Amino acid sequence: MDSMSVRDAVLVLAVIACASAVPNEEMAAAPKKALVECGKLSATYCDLQFGCDLDSDNVCFFNGALQTADVNCTQTIISAGALVAAVLDSAVSIVEILNQHVMPNTTAIMDILENSPHKYDQAIKTHNQSLIQHNTAVLLLRQYSDELDTLAKACSAIVPPPPPACPALIASAQAKVAHANASVASASMQVSRAKAVVDTAEPVARAAAAKAEAMVYWDQVEAACHEPWGAGRDSDPELFDHVMRMVLG
Numbered sequence: 057m058d059s060m061s062v063r064d065a066v067l068v069l070a071v072i073a074c075a076s077a078v079p080n081e082e083m084a085a086a087p088k089k090a091l092v093e094c095g096k097l098s099a100t101y102c103d104l105q106f107g108c109d110l111d112s113d114n115v116c117f118f119n120g121a122l123q124t125a126d127v128n129c130t131q132t133i134i135s136a137g138a139l140v141a142a143v144l145d146s147a148v149s150i151v152e153i154l155n156q157h158v159m160p161n162t163t164a165i166m167d168i169l170e171n172s173p174h175k176y177d178q179a180i181k182t183h184n185q186s187l188i189q190h191n192t193a194v195l196l197l198r199q200y201s202d203e204l205d206t207l208a209k210a211c212s213a214i215v216p217p218p219p220p221a222c223p224a225l226i227a228s229a230q231a232k233v234a235h236a237n238a239s240v241a242s243a244s245m246q247v248s249r250a251k252a253v254v255d256t257a258e259p260v261a262r263a264a265a266a267k268a269e270a271m272v273y274w275d276q277v278e279a280a281c282h283e284p285w286g287a288g289r290d291s292d293p294e295l296f297d298h299v300m301r302m303v304l305g
Contacts, residue, residue: 090118091127092276101273105132106280129281136277143270147263154256169264176254176261183250190243197236204229 094108094116102108102116105127109119151165207229211222219225 090120091280094118096272097276098269098272100269103273103277106276127281132277133281136274140270140274143266147267150259150263154260168260169267172257172260172264176257179250179253179257183247183254186243186246186250190240190247193236193239193243197233197240200229200232200236204233 090107092103092106092108094102094106095118097103097108097116099110099114099116102110104122107118107120107122108116109122111117147169148165151168204226207222207225211218211226
């Protein structure tokens with residue numbers, strides 16, 4: 057990791073944001089309207105104090121009847137910052153554990169998280185294709201084995217006498233079965249490899265999704281506690297951007 061950890065960076069960001077947070081009395085005086093875009097929040101971050109509620113499909117929406125008039129921005133920013141820091145720390149740990157070859161720095165890890173949904177989708181497709189190929193190989197082996205059994209019975213019959221070509225036919229059928237066996241073994245290995253890639257990609261993709269959800273929530277909280285009253289996003293935007301770069305790599 058860089059000189060400042062993800063958790064430290066987010067907590068510093070929270071302190072910076074707190075310094076310029078809008079006082080609670082200004083929040084109370086503001087018109088009652090949606091303070092955040094509830095529709096952008098996942099069910100995990102559907103915050104009741106901002107009037108966000110879940111519908112029957114577990115989708116977050118704005119419900120003005122629930123919005124708290126006196127939002128404690130200072131505490132909310134601190135809590136949101138700590139929550140985001142924990143999620144990012146968890147995501148970074150998962151990447152570091154599952155990708156030992158990755159250089160231990162924030163940029164490389166965040167790049168992996170950014171690309172992980174696509175890589176996970178590709179891993180699933182590859183795994184599904186390997187299963188299809190394996191099933192095809194198994195069916196072909198079964199067909200060739202049945203053909204060999206039928207041929208062997210015909211060639212072992214006394215009446216009528218077996219054709220002179222039986223030895224050659226049996227040898228050819230045995231070769232086909234042996235080749236099909238090898239194909240099944242190879243397909244099985246491909247399935248195992250593809251499954252291993254899925255098992256590695258899945259937790260990283262989940263971590264990336266959790267990181268994305270947490271960052272959306274942070275952005276909404278930060279905007280709700282500053283933007284609507286014209287106070288500006290932060291008293292020191294350059295420092296804010298600097299810390300954000302550290303957090304996001």
